[in-house]
Amino acid sequence: MxxxxxxxxxxxxxxxxxxxxxxxxxxxxxxxxxxxxxxxxxxxxxRNPHEPPVVFHWVPFFGSTITYGIDPYRFFFACREKYGDVFTFILLGKKTTVCLGTKGNDFILNGKLKDVNAEEVYGPLTTPVFGKDVVYDCPNAKLMEQKKFVKFGLTTSAFQSYVGLIVGEVKDYFSKDNPHKKFASDSGTVNLPGILAELTIYTASRSLQGKEVRKTFDSTFADLYHDLDQGFAPINFMLPWAPLPQNRKRDRAQKKMAETYMAIIEQRRKDGDLKSEGREEDMIWNLMNCTYKNGTPVPDREVAHMMIAMLMAGQHSSSATITWIFLRLASKPHIQDELIQEQKDVLGVNEDGTIKPLTYDDLPRLPLHSQVVKETLRIHTPIHSIMRKVKQPMAVEGTPYIIPTTHTLLASPGVTARTSEHFPEPLVWEPHRWDEPASEKFTHLAPKHLKEGVLEEKEDYGYGLVSKGAASPYLPFGAGRHRCIGEQFAYVQLQTILATLIRDFKFLNIPGKEGEVVGTDYSSLFSRPLQPAVVRWERREKAY
CATH class of the missing domain: 1.20.5 (Single alpha-helices involved in coiled-coils or other helix-helix interfaces)
Structure with missing residues (x-):
């Protein structure tokens, strides 16, 4: 028993x-x-008749998060067809009100500070990446001053010097003699996103941040940058403090990068004014000598954090855009031939048949190059969603809706750029739709707002005139006080890389994929090509 x-x-x-x-x-x-x-x-x-309709969803808290996250544009257009330009969806428990169209862009992006706030939305995400007391971790007035300081490196005279530096970086990176040996032969295949992300780091650091910073950007520093970049994972909108593996790497990388900049600054403080010894007057020198309106010099730690923010902010949009450019060109090789011919016609040819060197003043004289960039930014707008926290109830003009303070607002300028009412056959990538005057062959694709002569209003928020974007359906860099101040630099960087690479290389889709373009990865805050995005490359028999 x-x-x-x-x-x-x-x-x-x-x-x-x-x-x-x-x-x-x-x-x-x-x-x-x-x-x-x-x-x-x-x-x-x-249903509250004074609030926008809520997108139907079965599961509380999660709401439409998954559908939105998989493909934001498909989600926006489907909701627009059913609910109109103004609707609300549940994003991880938060009521998020979307306002589409040019009026929606203006309502959100030009909202007054008393009505909308960007810091509360983006601060938790960006502060662990950039560092304390800069960008969204400070009052808006201080951010406007920081933007003014940074404009030191965004002047015409600065751009004139950048073109030669960028050309040098591109030629060195794609040379047969480069130690990485990725382009040591005359042809091959390459996964474009990784290659061009690395290249844009080098070009941006050399031009915007100076020779001394560029020298620190070896493969180890590129790995640190990658770890820091993982801090922009969408989950960090809610859980930036979570002890996740990518967040631990993010924090280590942020600390190491800040220490690298701090070491440069501290050495310069010890050495004093070294301009007489041939040192460049770069962005670090500029920020070290800037003073806020209240008389406080910019602390060295803030200088380091602003340098990280500058590098990170422009890198995402530029690396994604230049990758999209060459993916699109690989599907339309005839455009590559037209680009070469444009350079020959405009810049001239040397006795040995090579095209004459590119300068900053040449860029406006190469309209097709500019249009390739512009058309790529239209379809592949780097940021698909721009958010603001509602600070006090906001009435939506022309509707019975009043947006309460419990909501987050979301604008998507990329929707207007993909709408046929503004851009006929919007998903067709055709640089010639921007031709001026309109080419007879492509006049049916011409942007309608250009035909109608719509002008953009401009306003000075304390760091120079920028477009308010009240009327234009083309806003790849946002609008209002938070419009990207690096817009002009981005065009210079992208056009220069394009013009330089196209002289020496042809890019083609791999056999069986002719005419195809890879899909879009929306899993991050920034839209980018799905990987792998492999193309064939060939050195031109006769380099130009």
């Missing part, structure tokens, strides 16, 4: 435990079912 009791007792415990788990599972299933039922009933029975 004793043996039987010893066996029976654990069996009875196991049976009791199994029953408990069954009860718990049944209770959880009942809870989920009731939650879904109540959520559906609340949407059907208790």
């Amino acid at each position: 004793g043996v039987l009791n010893e066996i029976a007792h654990p069996v009875s415990v196991w049976v009791a435990g199994a029953s408990t788990w069954k009860v718990a599972a049944a209770g959880f299933a009942l809870f989920v079912t009731l939650s879904i039922l109540l959520n559906v009933l609340s949407q059907l029975l208790f």
